[in-house]
């Protein structure tokens with residue numbers, strides 16, 4: 227069972243349904259057929275370049291540090307896993323290859339449809355990678371100015387993107403071979419999503435951007451870790467290993483971004499504290515919050531509700547991630563803050579219990595509601611309970 231508040235908390239992005247205008251009375255209208263081709267209308271009041279220009283100097287001065295402390299968190303290409311390591315090997319003789327495909331299909335046959343709804347949602351999220359590289363390159367002071375800039379920020383972003391690129395490729399191919407999902411609808415959703423972009427509220431401001439990515443990478447670590455667990459329980463140990471391997475990349479990426487915020491807290495504690503509070507007030511919007519398949523204008527909410535019900539990404543996870551980062555950044559012990567940044571510290575450090583309380587109330591309300599099913603085009607319009 228799922229209330230809208232619950233799903234809002236679970237994956238706090240639901241303030242924005244798919245590519246539709248913002249005013250609430252228009253939200254329920256299906257988008258025009260050319261929605262993704264047309265520019266997506268502004269989704270919230272869009273603030274740009276909120277970091278004072280002089281603060282770009284902070285990032286310039288941190289370049290040697292980033293080279294020493296962030297770039298080593300990348301893995302050399304030759305040591306990285308590749309999708310091919312986990313997939314039926316097309317270089318094998320046809321019969322062997324087809325046997326490997328058959329084995330894959332036999333393993334996935336035991337997994338329930340609702341599992342595929344979440345795995346597809348996660349895969350689509352990964353497949354919108356062009357959007358995330360774009361988003362990071364909106365950030366002042368750290369963007370890749372040329373496309374091949376030698377700045378360590380740009381080197382990181384390109385190599386991070388290259389590592390991430392394997393996630394969508396692997397999940398997509400595995401799902402394709404499984405035969406369990408409607409690839410046409412999945413592919414349409416990816417195209418819509420990349421066309422729509424995302425609206426994380428990071429304002430070209432790398433302080434906000436790196437808080438966002440710290441949180442987001444941990445959220446994907448949690449989510450892929452849980453899809454791994456359910457794959458194992460459902461009888462597909464290879465899919466479990468795939469999801470677990472992707473989760474461990476996410477963890478390494480989370481570590482890099484959290485390390486950057488940690489450094490910002492050291493060199494500019496007030497600025498960094500205000501940025502953390504700002505992002506938490508806005509709520510961390512999931513990167514695929516604008517997903518749409520051409521049919522369901524509430525696709526993201528519905529996907530989030532299934533993820534919540536299966537325990538793959540929940541409101542509790544959101545609160546856990548916040549608590550983890552508060553601890554990791556030692557925010558409760560942060561000293562030397564005054565005025566507004568002190569209040570920001572109080573707000574952030576007191577937020578997780580408030581989220582949990584709201585969640586409990588939403589759970590209670592949800593228990594009063596009739597269970598309802600929603601059809602997902604990704605699984606051939608079969609119905610899944612919310």
Ligand SMILES: [Fe+2]
Pocket residue numbers: 352390393446476
């Ligand atoms: Fe990823």
Ligand SMILES: [Fe+2]
Pocket residue numbers: 390443446476479
């Ligand atoms: Fe990631």
